[in-house]
Amino acid sequence: MPGGRLTQQDRQRIAAGLADGLSYAEIARRIERPTSTISREVARNGGPGGYRPQEAHRATVQRARRGTPAPPRxxxxxxxxxxxxxxxxxxxxxxxxxxxxxxxxxxxxxxxxxxxxxxxxxxxxxxxxxxxxxxxxxxxxxxxxxxxxxxxxxxxxVDDEAWYHAIVISARQTLESAQAAMAAAETSGLDTAVGERLARAGTFLERVVLDMKASADRWRALLT
Missing domain, CATH: 1.10.10.10 (Winged helix-like DNA-binding domain superfamily/Winged helix DNA-binding domain)
Structure with missing residues (x-):
């Protein structure tokens, strides 16, 4: 019955479509419903990975009997x-x-x-x-x-070592900046004000980032 309420059979077909990896639009086309109906149905009943047709149908029936949606817990x-x-x-x-x-x-x-x-x-x-x-x-x-x-x-x-990998990538990027600063310092001349400033900045960044990488390596086992 296109345009009416979803039936239990409709919900079973939605679940089958999700299991097959179909898009909401394709599922909607197969059961002759608007795509928005499918996305709303799935979103309010566990999402694509947790949609259960029988539970969704019972929940809808209960909401209809109460007349108003349940307040959030x-x-x-x-x-x-x-x-x-x-x-x-x-x-x-x-x-x-x-x-x-x-x-x-x-x-x-x-x-x-x-x-x-x-x-x-x-x-x-x-x-x-x-x-x-x-x-x-x-x-x-x-x-x-x-x-x-x-x-x-x-x-x-997001695995257990995500934070470790994020720190390593950030450290590598910062180390590249430090090395660029020190290279620019040599180009400018280490005996010039600009060269000294760049060399100090590059050295500081290099020492800090190497310490951070060593600390991440030392405590990596805490993540596994």
Whole structure:
């Protein structure tokens, strides 16, 4: 019955479509519903990775009987506030907001794994925004990509050593800056004011970053 309420059979077909890696648009086409109906149905019932058709149907029936949606649980509200606080800290440190939201959602997931479709649905952002955010996180070592050969899609993972890899990448980039400063100092002349200033800056950065890398290596075992 296109346009009406989703039936239990519709929900089973949604679950089957998700298991097959189909897009929301394709699932909607197959059961003759608007794509927005499918995305809303999945988002409010566990997301792409946690959608259960029978549980979703029971929850919908219960909401219809009550007439109003259930208020959020205290634990959900507390978790949401905690997530928002972590995102704000990341933004203040210089991370783009959507990137911070993607990173935090991955960190707070049960197994530290999400697909692009799951991130898009959970955060209500465009696939392009998720792609940009993930590229940033991968480039800086916070996240790694894994390929799902069965469904031919990428899975984004925050593993136990993500912070170590992020520090190593940051250290390498800072060391390159230090070396560039010292090279510029030699070009300018170490006996000039500019050369001395650049040499001091380069030496400082080099010593600090090497200490940081050594400390990360020393305490890496804490992450495993």
């Amino acid at each position: 205290a634990a959900d509200v507390s978790g949401s506030r905690m997530e928002e606080e972590i995102v704000e800290l990341a933004v203040r440190s210089g991370m783009p907001r959507i990137t911070a939201r993607v990173h935090v959602d991955l960190m707070l997931s049960e197994d530290g794994r999400r697909t692009a479709a799951e991130l898009t649905c959970r955060l209500n952002v465009s696939p392009a925004s998720v792609s940009v955010a993930v590229n940033y996180l991968v480039q800086h070592g916070y996240v790694r990509r894994e390929r799902d050969p069965q469904r031919r899609r990428d899975i984004y993972v």
